[in-house]
Amino acid sequence: MYEPRTYRHWVKGKGLASFNVVVKETDLYIRASRNLKSKALKLVLKYRDTLERYIERHPSFLTSLDPLPISDDAPHIVKSMLESARKAGVGPMASVAGAITEFVGTELLAFSPEVIVENGGDIFLKSLGKRIIGIYAGKSPLTGKIGLEIEGEDTPLGICTSSGTVGHSLSYGKTDAVVVLAQSATLADAAATAIGNLIKQPEDIPGGIELAKSIEGLKGLLIIKDDQVGLWGEVKICQTS
16 A cells, blocks of 8 residues: 655755656655756666566575575675675565665765665665754654754765554564664665564663664664664754654
C-alpha cells in the first residue's frame, strides 16, 4: 500500500532545486544546486541494471536474510552491499535503498557541490553548511518534534532509518525509528535494519546501542520507541517544533 512520503520535506534543503526520479521500486527525492533529473535518471537505470544482472546470476543475493560471500565477479555496488551486510549481520538487500542513494548521490557531486538524495527514509547528504533533518517516527509522540543537526564539514554522510511500524521494508522489530549515521549510506542502511530487528520494546534500546558499537564504521545512532529515546555516538539532536 502506498504511503504518502510527507516526511521528505523534513530535510531542510533551502536554496536547492528539487526533483523526483522514479524507476519501479526506486523512488528518489533529490535536491541539488540545479535540476539534474536527466543525469540522476541515467544513474538510477545504470545501478538498477547492474543489480538486476547480478541477481540473475546469483538469485540468493535477492532472497538471503544472512550475509553472503563476496564473489570475484561482483560489481562495485554489489561488493559494497555484501560488505555492509557482513558487518551488520543481515542479508545484502537490507542495504539496497542506501546503496542506490549513496552511489547516485556520489556521482551527482560531479555536477553539484551540494546533493541530498532521499530514498524511502534513507539519505545521502553532502552539504556546504548546517542542515536539519526532521525525524519521522510513526505514531511516536516525538514525530516531528526532534531532528538531527548535521554540520557541512561532517558530510558526505549516510543517514538511514529503519522502522517496524512505518513503511513496507522487512523488519522483525517494532521500533518507531532507528536512525544510523555512517560515512557510507549502504552501511548505515544495513546497520539500521539489524538494529531495528532487535527493538520490540523500550527496554531493548540499550541492546540496540551495544550492537551499533560493535559494527565497524558507524558514526552515530538514534533509537525511538514510543516516547523513549536512545542515543550513541556523533549525534546532535535539536527541537524542530
